[in-house]
Structures are given as structure tokens and as C-alpha cells.
Amino acid sequence: MKARAFSYFRAATIEQALDAHALVGDDARFIAGGQSLVPALSLRLQAPRLLIDITHIGELRGVRREGGFLRIGALTRHCEMLSEPLIAEFAPLLQAAAPFVAHPAIRNRGTFGGSVALADPASEFPAMTLALDAEIEIAGPSGSRRIKADDFFIDLFETALQPGELITAIYVPLFKADQRFAFDEMARRRGDYALVGCGMLATCAGDRINDIRISFFSVGNTPTRVKGAEATLIGSSLNSERIAAAQAALEGDLAPPENDEVPPAMRLHLARVLLGRLLGRLGESA
């Protein structure tokens, strides 16, 4: 299929991009890597009148330290998650997740900001912003704001982002010496969206877990933190009994949707298995 005809505007600054959007309204779309938007256009699932290309806006690029955070520009491409030394050092969970995002050709174009803005519940990065307690920086007609990942994902493909607003950067608290992380997913084929996936970041004192954030993807309408499971682990050391308790808590944390291929009970089972394996690895990495 071929996309319906549309106009194209290449924005040089955030301001230009926001103005262009304001002018056209609902019929405009920002385009970053295009790896989700272009297929939607080709299938005529979306038919905007105007595409606003944001990939030439310098302010959206770059990765740098800012206070206790790593500021990751919205245009940071998935492949840069693998190659950027600052990410390896200060946001290793993102680096661990990146090889699971699609295939090299898609990673060469797809962007972090685009992935978070789209908020696909099966995507790796949006879920990781939850595990990392990241903050999302948004520019809009009424100025700029920062919002916690915990408050960002609302429902299926619905976020706190208002129409016409732009994600400019994601702020990730710097990875610390007393922290550990683990990531994995179960996908039918390498590069596919996962049947279930999970990433976690723990702050530890010896083998005692002082804090842990565990986030799942492909389990519901949004990326999902499993606070019940987290609660069973915080304050205790990782042992098989605690792991079993965390696994059991998932039943209350997750409510996987009906699906003809992966019934809810199966997804919950896989989530338990994955959680058990990841916590096991977290223990080993002490």
C-alpha cells in the first residue's frame, strides 16, 4: 500500500516544530525515526496532512551528564544506546535492553524519544524508563516541563503528552556503585516484540535489597511496574523464598489481556518464570 499524500516540513528548532504543529493541529504529526509512523502511514492507518520532521533539531540530540542525571536527547537512536559510553556507564539497563529492540536496520533510525512518545506497551524502552525512575522532558506551546515516568504512561498508546507537545529529552538518574540491574525478554524470534519482558534496577547493601523497581512490558495496556512484587523484596535479602513470594505477587500486579495466541494465564506464567530468572541473576551479580 501507499501512503496518502501529505505535506512535509523540516523543523530547525523546537519552536518551529511546535509552531508548525499548532498551525495545523490534529492533522499534523512529528516524525523522528519513522520506524513506527511510516508503516502506519503506508497502511493508511494514519493519514496526517503534515509531517513535521524533527530529526534536524540539534537541541534534541546528544547524551550528557546534568547533575544527578544523564540527559538523553529525544533523538538518540536505538543503535547509540549500544555504542554510547555514557549510557554504558550511567544507564547500563538501557544498554542491556537495546539489543532486543527490533533489528539493526530499525535501530539505526528509531529514536528513544519516539519510542517513549509512542508508548507501545510491548516496547522495551518505555518500560525501562519506569524501572529507572526516569523523567521525561516535554516542550509544548505553554513551555517546558518534566514529568516522572511513573506519571507518564496512562493507557494503551495514551501518555501525558498533549497533542502538539514534543519530548525533548529523557533524564535518567545516574547508575550508582550499589546498584544492580537485570533485563531479559521472551520473544518467539530474536528482534520480535516479546511475549513478556522485564527489566529491574535494585539498590543493595550486600545481599540486602534496599530498593528495587521492576518493570514489565508486553503484559497489558501500558508498561507496568509490579509494586506488589517489589514490596516483597524490599528490605530483605534475595533468597528462593523471597523470589517465590515476588513471583506469587505478580498475580495481583498484572492483569494480562485476552489474546488468542498467548492466553492471560500463560502470560502470567511466563512473567513469573522471567521474574524468577532475573532475580536469580540479580543475586548472582552481587
Added chain:
Amino acid sequence: MSAPLTSLDRPNSYIGRSVPRPNAKRLLAGRGRYVSDLKLPRMLYAAFLRSPHAHAKIISIDIERARALEGVHLVATGADLAKICTPWTGTLDHFKGMTSSPQLPLPLDRVVWAGQAVVAVVAESRAIAEDALELIEVDYEDLPVVVDIDGAREAGGPLINPGSANNICFRSQLDNGTVDDAFAHAAHVVEEEFSFGRHTAVTLEPRAIVADYDPAAGMLTVHHATQTPYQFQDLYSRHYGIPEARVRVIATDIGGSFGMKLHVYHEDMAVVGLSILLGRPVKYVADRIESFVSDIHARDHRVRARMALDAKGEILAMDVLDLTAIGAFSTYPRTSVVEGNQVIRLIGAPYRFKNYRASLEVIFQNKVQTSQYRAVGHPIACAVTERLVDMAAAKVGLDPFAIRAQNVIADDAYPQTSPTGYRFEALSHQACLKRLHEMMDYDALRAEQAELRKRGVYRGIGIAAFVEITNPSPAFYGVGGARISSQDGAIVSLTPSGEVRCLISVTEQGQGTEAIISQIVADQLGLAQEHVKVVTGDTEVTPHGGATWACRGAGIGGETALRAARALKRNILEIAALILQEQPSALDIIDGEVVDAATRQQRLPIAEIARIAYFRSDTLPPGTQAQLTVGHHFAPQGYPFAFTNGIQGCSMEVDVETGFIKVLKHFIVEDCGRVINPMLVDEQLRGGIVQGLGAALFEECRYSETGQLVNGSLADYLVPMPMEMPDIVIAHVETPTADTELGAKGCGEAGTAAASACVLNAVNDALTPFGATINSIPITPAKVLKALKRF
């Protein structure tokens, strides 16, 4: 068995040699010319509005707004095309009693599957045509939808074809020997019900066609991504009433076909009609989303089967019921019943037993048609047989290798007739079994499996023997009245500079046909392979023949080329003998030189013979007419089919917590008779195995209760990808057929035939400690976890 055709140490001995395909570099360099690359002057583009309903009455179609859109040249409905195209019916006479409704390019009043093309738009660009589609309004009235096999067979249930008594397309029965008696006296009986999901070919290049009707010349040229150009020449000629000689079908580079590109598709027929209506070239390329809902699908069988054995594990009898659902029509012109027919005739094929009963029921439903796709029926027949053999082995207490060794037809016992009526010339099951056992290092694998089980790692080992149908004679389609050729034709010419051009009716879809034909011609004529140019795929240039289907390119096309080349060589040597004043029998050709046959001393370059024959015929003896172009046709005679055989093995690991399966290594020992190019045969086997593993583990066209294909995109329909594929180890046994000089049989379907059976056996082997079994393909994590009662 014939002696080797050539010895590889001689120059120009190409038969048996791994030489690269001449066209590989061109395709890799992006110089391929596919139909989608084609841009003709004044060419227009077609797009189709498709039915959102699986079964509905068409109440009205409003095309006015679409017609008015700028850039739109034609909007055509079923009625418009019915005026110029005669209907077709997908039945053949040798399938007694089969029925199917007549079909037209676009439906007149009823749609029978979701995705069926309903209205065609032709416009200046594909994008404009799609814009116009959005302006068409079709009013439908829903009819009851029949999707599953049970629903379709329900007495008094909804009917797909009005006026018919039921939804049955075809029934067939085989009953040989004394089946009831054998089961009554059997020491052991094993029984299982199997299900095989629908899947589809997913060629890299989708279906593509440019039809170009020239009203001034009354000539239709169709550039068509097809594996059977002559068949389509015949069909376009007859259904549009254009004399055959004025229909030209050109199949240039093709990006894979696997049987999918030899059926009549409604859109393709429509595009020819659209070009006739407009008098302009019209192009249509199916996009991936359209391919999933309009390319033929395959498989979709449910088989109940049982096997009787004596106390020692000797197979006594099999009894089989195969139910298969094929969509709303039987496909034209090859029908949709061949797969079921081959299932019931191939079951049990490797084994010696004599008592066999099978029933086949082919059923209509509201889905896209199924038809012939790589290894037609083989994977089902093989999985049913081989799983039952494994179940029997377990029951009798025999190792899977041992029970097969005990039951396969002995290599020295041929010729043989199978209990289903197939005649086998010579197969090599025993040799293949033995070779596989060594190659897998079977005993070590079993020891490792036992060791790992103690540590909670569950490995499975599976093997599956198979028989493949190749080199089909007219018994396949011709006897049923289909104008589908089982012969091939070749024209070989010596060019004025002493090279050879071979025009041949077999076609190239990426499998290397042109390479092996050039090997055979060069070998037989004594030329360097680069001096042979092979031309395929143009009905106006190449002689009529069967082209590509059912594994025939090497066996039949190769033999045609061999005989044509030998005839040309005789003619060349006749002229050489006149020039050299020798007897032709005293001469030979090596490396493009006429040589003394006994001493190999060079006498005359064949370029010189060509020069004299073409430009100085005055210097030849009076009455000499040099015949440096030779045409030859070859149709298989003797056995109706050249059967091949082989055995596959695989080793895999099942994660019993997640249900995920990792195939660790796959093995095949295959006997396709004379191997012309080992590298290409290995590629065929590897590709075939990967397709078989796809079917075993990933591929399935899943439908909703309302008949909607729910996974019709490459994001959702999982084809096998490199990361999930194992290393594949290959060995050959060569039992040439004596029906031809070449002795080659087919190898294109062998990989697909047994790969899924192998995986099925291996998974069940891995699950043995849990008492869990799997009887359904594809084997998904969900099915494994269900079997293990993990959720």
C-alpha cells in the same frame, strides 16, 4: 545402475561439480529485472478493493466518486470483466466426483472470503488508485461464515456454495489388503489425531504482473512473476479468446515461488482484462498485506491415524482419515485436492506393510484457497507416519532407529509397489538410515541427553524417513484434462563464434535451474560453461514445456537439455568429419575443440566449424546442410513418477518452563539420484528444511471466528529467521533413475517433506519424562506449556 556420466578430472565435466550459478552475481549486484522493476510507456497501475467480510452478499457497489477522481482511468466490477473473460472451474477429471463453483476475476454478487478482491481501480499511480478505493462504497449483507472443519461438515449448517448439498469438494478412499483383520490380530496398536495449521509461502518477491494488450496487433503480452509461463499463455488465450500465438508470457527474474506462483489468481486474471479494456499496460504488484489474504495457503489438515504392529514391532497395517479444508473454491487449474490426495498416498511410503486404508474428505470453508505449495502433502504424510512409528517404537520397546531399520523396504527389494499404489523404482532407506546414524553420532547424543536430563535440561532427538514425488509424468495433471505439460523442450544452437545458446522451457526462480542446464549442456558438448548461455521464461522464445512444478527441472528439464546437446554435438561432428575427412565417430569435442577421439589430439576449434557453416557453406561438399540448431522434446516415460527418499534427524532443547524450543542441529541424508551440482542440491535441502522448520515451529495463518485472518503481516506471521535456525548437516546417497540418461530426480521438496515430522518427534522425545505429548503443528510455546500443564 548406470556408470558415472563423466569423470570430474576431465575438462568440461560439469555434472557432479559445485559451480556457482551464473545469475547469482547479477542478482547480488542489484541487476535483477523483476516485474516490479518494469516501467512500460503509458503504463497504469491497478489496486483492488477487498471484501472485509468472509461471507456476504453484495447488495450494491457505488463507484461514481472513485471514477470521478483525477488520475483514475477505470473502475471495474465483476460484471465489467465477466463480459470479456470466461469463467473457470478448479476441477480435474481424474479426481472423480469433485466439485467446485465457477470463478470469475471479480465476484458478481457474493464474496466468500475476507480479502477477496471485489472492485478494481486503474489509475496513473498506485497511490491514486488507493485513494480511489477509499471512495468506493459497497453495501454488503452478511451471510453465515464457515471457518472450521467441524462447522463446515455439520449437517444442516450454512452452505458456502448455494445449490450444493453440502460443503464437500471431494472424497477419496483407498483400501488395500485386509486392514480390519490386521488390526484385530495386532499385538500393538497406536493411534493419534493430528492437526496441521494453515500456512503460506511468503516469497521474497510478491506476486507481480504487467499485462499489456495491444489492440492494433490483437496481441497480449504479460510480464508475469510466475513459475509456469506456458500454462498462463494457454489460460489467458482461452479465457480471453485471444489466439495462443498472440499471447506472450514473459517470466523474467522471479524472487521465489515455492508452488505459490503457478495458480490462477483473481487479481492476475483481472489485470489482463483491465489491460484489454483500456488498451494500455496495467501493472499490479501484491503488497505483503494483500499477499497474506490472497496468495494460496497450504496444509490445514486434521488426520486421525492408527497403526497396527506385531509383537516384534513389524508394521502390519495403517488406517487413516484425512480431513482438509481448502477455502471456498478449488484452485484453478491444478485444484486444491492434490495435497489431500498426496497425504493419503504418501502415508507409510517408506515401509513394507501391505494393509492400508485411507479416507480423504476435502471441505469448503470461507477462507482463501489452499493449493500446492512446496512439498505438497509430504510434511503431513511424513509427520503422521513417523510420529506413529515413534509411538509404536515406544510401545514395543524399540529404539527409533531400530524400528525403522526393521520396517523400511530393503534397498535390494526394488521395484516395489506401495500399499497406496505408488510404484517405486529404487530407493535407499537402509543406506540413508545407516548414514544418518553415523552422522548424528546417535549413541553419543542419547548419552548426552540422559546426562542432561539429570540436571533438568530436556533435550529431544527426532528422526523422520520420507519419500518424495519427483519427475511427474502426465499421470499428475494431464490425465485429468489439465493443459499442463509434463514434457520439456529445448533448442540449442551453435552461434557463429562457436558458443552455444540453449532456450529451454524450465524456468528459474532463484533455485539455479539455469546453472544446471548450462552445466549439462557444456558437459555434453565439451565446452566451457561460460560459453553456454541459457535462456528461460519467454513463451515467444523458449519452446513449450512444463516449466517449474513438483520437482522436475533437473530430472526432466535436465534430460531434455542433455538429449538436445547430444543431438547438436552429433550435427557438429558430422560437419567436422566432412571438413576433416574423418568418420564422425572418430571425433569428439573437448573444451571447444574438435579432437581425435582416441588420442585427444586437437583438430579444429568448433568456432571454425561454425564460421564455415554460417559464412562459407560454399566450401562444404555439395548437398551438405549444416544443422547447427537442434530442437528436442523429452517427456518422462517408464515410471509415472521418480520417487526419491531420505531421512532427517534433529536435536533440540525444550525449555520446560517457557515452552520455548531451540533446534540445536538438523541432519539430512538425501537420495535424489544423480547430483548435478552438489552446492545447489545442498542449498535446496537447506532452504527446504528451513521452510519445514518454519511450519513446525512458527508459521500459521490464524483466523478469528468471523473468518478474519488475524496475523496477516510479517510482524505477526512468523517466518523462520537465521537466529532461530540450526546448522544443517547434509549427506547424499545417489541412486540414479534408469528412466533417463541423466539419472537425476528432484530434490526441491525433500527438506520440507520431513523437517516438521522430525521436530514433532524430537519435541515428543524431549517431553517423554513428563508423560506429555504434542500432536499439533506448529508447535508453539503455548502448546508445549499446555501439554506440560504449566498454565
